[in-house]
Amino acid sequence: MSAMSITDETFEAARLGDRDAVVRLLERVQPDIRRYARASCRTSADSEDAAQQALWLLSRHVGNIRALAALSSWLFRVVRRECLRLARRIGLMDGFDEAAFEARLAERPEAELRLDLAAAFEALPPLYREVALMRDLREMTIDDIAAELGLSRQAVKARLHRARLLLRDYLKG
The missing domain is CATH 1.10.1740.10 (RNA polymerase sigma factor, region 2, helix turn helix motif)
Incomplete structure (x- = not known):
């Protein structure tokens, strides 16, 4: 473009x-x-x-x-x-091979992994990034996140699930 x-x-x-x-x-x-x-x-x-x-x-x-x-x-x-x-x-791609993914991660330098993880979080849409950062970095509970953002537990869990899928896809790519 x-x-x-x-x-x-x-x-x-x-x-x-x-x-x-x-x-x-x-x-x-x-x-x-x-x-x-x-x-x-x-x-x-x-x-x-x-x-x-x-x-x-x-x-x-x-x-x-x-x-x-x-x-x-x-x-x-x-x-x-x-x-x-x-x-x-529609089944055109192989399923996610978690063991192979973990092995690939283990081979990479820690600094490179941190940069990739930071880029993955930055690539998330803001509504997913916020929930993922609160849960995974600030280690907040689902209830605390829901209260702070004014969301239901289900909404927080759905956003967190979607964020983790997007993070995984980003890191796989």
Whole structure:
């Protein structure tokens, strides 16, 4: 995706919630997202679904993307994760081999693992990142997280589960 086709003004206006700017942003990134999805997904139906998911998430979370330079990588990660999720759903990819994953992690230097883990947390959408950090780093209980965020226990557990799946997918990739 060429960030050059998106002006800083359009991006910043979209980040601040200007609906017209969000529409312009979506129109400009759509061809690149669709092209990337066609190259990344196993079927054309999956590529359409992945592209739509990425565009929908962008429309909802553009305010959380800190800089125009981060937009491309954020969108491509969303498309890639969605393609992987769709492929796993219909059995086109092998299941997650936890033992092999653990063995790969054990071979890597600790500093590299920390950087990868920090990048994985940073890649999470904010609503999942917040819950995962509260639970895994601050070691808060589900009830404490629910009380602090004003959510039900079920909502916290669902977000935490989704966050861990996204973290795992990021670290596998």
